[in-house]
Amino acid sequence: MRGAAPPSPSFRTCRIPVAVVIAVLFLCLFVYLYLDGLFLFYSSSSLRDATAGIKSSEGCSVSCESSERVNMLKSELVSMSEKNARLEKQVRDLSSGDRRKAGPFGTVRGLRTNPTVLPDESVNPRLAKILEKLAVHNELIVALANSHIKDLLEIWIESIKRVGIPNYLVVALDDDIENFCKSKDVPVYRRNPDVDIDNIGKTGTTVAVSGLKFLVLREFLQLGYSVLLSDVDVVYLRNPFDHLYRDSDIESMTDGFNNKTAYGYINVFDDPSMGWSSLVYTMRIWVYNSGFFYIRPTISSIELLDRVTKRISVYPKAWDQQVFNELLFYPSHPGYVGLHASRRTMDIYLFMNSYVLFKHVRKDSKLRKLKPVVIHVNYHPDKLPRMKAVVDFYVNGKQNALDPFTDGTPK
Ligand SMILES: *[C@@H]1O[C@H](CO)[C@@H](O)[C@H](O)[C@H]1NC(C)=O
Numbered sequence: 001m002r003g004a005a006p007p008s009p010s011f012r013t014c015r016i017p018v019a020v021v022i023a024v025l026f027l028c029l030f031v032y033l034y035l036d037g038l039f040l041f042y043s044s045s046s047l048r049d050a051t052a053g054i055k056s057s058e059g060c061s062v063s064c065e066s067s068e069r070v071n072m073l074k075s076e077l078v079s080m081s082e083k084n085a086r087l088e089k090q091v092r093d094l095s096s097g098d099r100r101k102a103g104p105f106g107t108v109r110g111l112r113t114n115p116t117v118l119p120d121e122s123v124n125p126r127l128a129k130i131l132e133k134l135a136v137h138n139e140l141i142v143a144l145a146n147s148h149i150k151d152l153l154e155i156w157i158e159s160i161k162r163v164g165i166p167n168y169l170v171v172a173l174d175d176d177i178e179n180f181c182k183s184k185d186v187p188v189y190r191r192n193p194d195v196d197i198d199n200i201g202k203t204g205t206t207v208a209v210s211g212l213k214f215l216v217l218r219e220f221l222q223l224g225y226s227v228l229l230s231d232v233d234v235v236y237l238r239n240p241f242d243h244l245y246r247d248s249d250i251e252s253m254t255d256g257f258n259n260k261t262a263y264g265y266i267n268v269f270d271d272p273s274m275g276w277s278s279l280v281y282t283m284r285i286w287v288y289n290s291g292f293f294y295i296r297p298t299i300s301s302i303e304l305l306d307r308v309t310k311r312i313s314v315y316p317k318a319w320d321q322q323v324f325n326e327l328l329f330y331p332s333h334p335g336y337v338g339l340h341a342s343r344r345t346m347d348i349y350l351f352m353n354s355y356v357l358f359k360h361v362r363k364d365s366k367l368r369k370l371k372p373v374v375i376h377v378n379y380h381p382d383k384l385p386r387m388k389a390v391v392d393f394y395v396n397g398k399q400n401a402l403d404p405f406t407d408g409t410p411k
Contacts, residue, residue, distance in 0.1 A: 027084060112342040113247045114298040119224030127189065128223050134167055134187055139226040139241060139294075141168035144213050147176040152232045155387045157186055159236040162395065167241075171216055191216065211312040211320040214305045221297040221305070231291035231376065233383045235390045238373045243350055244294055248342040249301045250328065252293035253351045253376060256286035257359065262348045288328065288345070289353065290321040292376050300341040304328060307339065354379040354386060362393075362402040380409045 102108050121128040134140055141160070145153045153170070160168050169187045172178035181188035213229060220227045228240060244251060256262025264285040272278050295301045307327045312318055332338040348356055352372040358380070361367040375390045377383045385405075392401035 022087060114249055114296070114300055114342065116297045117222065117224060117299060117302070119297075120222050123222045124219045126192075127219055130169070130187070130189055131220070131223060131225055134169060135225055136167040136241070138224060139167065139228065141165065141228045141230050141240070142171060142217070142220065143168070143230045143232050144171045144173060144216060145177050145232055146173040147180075149232050150177065150180060151384055152387065153177070153180075155384070155391065156230075156232040156234060156236075157181075157184060159234075159391065159395075163236050163239055165236065165239050165241075173212075211309075211316075211318075214308045214312070214320070214324075217295065218302060218305050218309075221295065221302050224297050226294065226296045228294045229292070230374075231378070233377045233387065234292060235375045235377070235387050235394075236373070237371060237375065237394050240294075240351070240373050243347075243373050245344055246294075246296065248344040249296055249298050250288070250293055250304070250341055251295075251344040251346060252288035253291075253346050253353065253374075254286055254348060255289050255353060255355070255378070256345070256348060257353070257355045258348070261286040263345055285329075285345075287321060287325040288343070289376065289378055290324040291378055292351065292374070298341075300339065304339055304341050350374075352376070357390070358386075358402070358405060359407050382409050 119128075131140065143153070143156065157170075169189055170177065170181050172181060172188050172190050178188055178190050180186075217227055217229060226246070228244075254262040261284075264283065267282045267284045269280040269282050270278055271280060274280075295305075304324075304327060308320065308323050311323045311327065312320055315323075327339055328341060328343060330336070330338055349361070349367070349370050350373045352361065352375050354375065354377045357375055361370070371394070375387075375394070377386045377390070380386050389401045389405065392398040
């Protein structure tokens with residue numbers, strides 16, 4: 001990620017034990033010297049008493065020498081105990097971690113931007129090399145594609161090239177797509193053969209391929225890259241990297257179509273049989289669109305990917321978008337530990353779904369003038385003609401390009 005990364009947790013956690021060990025060693029030394037000093041002091045003073053009476057003629061050779069040594073030890077002791085106090089304070093500070101007093105009202109901020117993982121190139125050196133060349137500021141757009149969606153991919157690629165986005169990569173799931181990308185000079189990556197994945201990738205329905213992406217994404221994050229995961233039914237109109245906040249583990253497009261449904265609201269459920277307390281408040285938010293989200297390389301993000309992959313492997317018929325949302329949003333409860341990942345909903349007019357476009361925007365003279373960052377034709381199965389119409393409307397300036405379409409695609 002950009003900017004200074006916070007100190008990695010492993011570094012912080014190993015500093016504490018080291019400081020504790022040092023403090024304990026100093027404490028031992030301190031105790032040893034202290035006892036030793038007392039003993040010397042005691043023995044020398046008794047010696048002095050004895051010698052004073054008996055051998056006063058011999059002057060102070062013995063007692064002077066030992067009192068010098070006593071003074072030396074005393075000052076050593078003082079500096080030792082000062083040092084010890086300093087170390088003890090350091091241990092206290094370190095073991096309390098980020099603990100601090102809460103600031104004044106209105107100034108406190110919880111942590112939502114988790115530290116990124118330490119990149120691990122050994123996970124996939126070949127991919128690491130590709131990403132090193134391709135990524136810009138450690139981030140890139142990634143799409144998975146097989147030949148079933150080649151026509152959509154073509155429009156996807158054209159729109160990205162038109163905007164001039166350099167950092168994007170197609171994960172090809174079959175030879176055809178790999179060759180197609182190479183012929184078009186499109187950055188392409190073919191995973192190493194993996195029987196299970198290959199079968200899903202080659203023959204899979206859209207749902208199966210969608211589930212596969214969570215597994216594929218893991219390596220990108222482990223290598224330390226942030227990924228803007230994109231389905232191919234997306235038309236790019238501006239560079240999305242200029243419009244991200246990057247403050248959350250997951251920053252996602254929503255299936256919501258207005259402020260309430262996209263950003264959350266309270267829905268009141270009415271149970272008249274409850275009389276006085278018949279109104280029950282429920283929280284609602286339309287699901288995140290798992291076909292277009294930005295994911296930062298953090299432990300929470302990787303945990304999310306793992307949980308989704310695991311759930312889908314146990315319930316292969318599950319819809320990956322539903323699984324993604326359940327695991328991202330449900331809190332901990334008896335028998336379940338919820339994920340602690342931070343989330344951000346993308347702006348519905350910048351990262352626009354096709355419900356918003358066809359139901360609202362195209363009919364509103366003000367909203368028609370907005371220039372979205374992307375349009376995702378996620379609500380309509382007749383994707384190809386609608387994607388072309390989006391290009392005509394926003395790129396070629398054909399004001400009536402969106403008019404022939406119905407709001408929804410008829411069943
Ligand atoms: C929707 O939310 C945006 C951003 O918070 C705000 O600027 C806009 O006024 C809201 N629109 C409506 C209709 O409430």
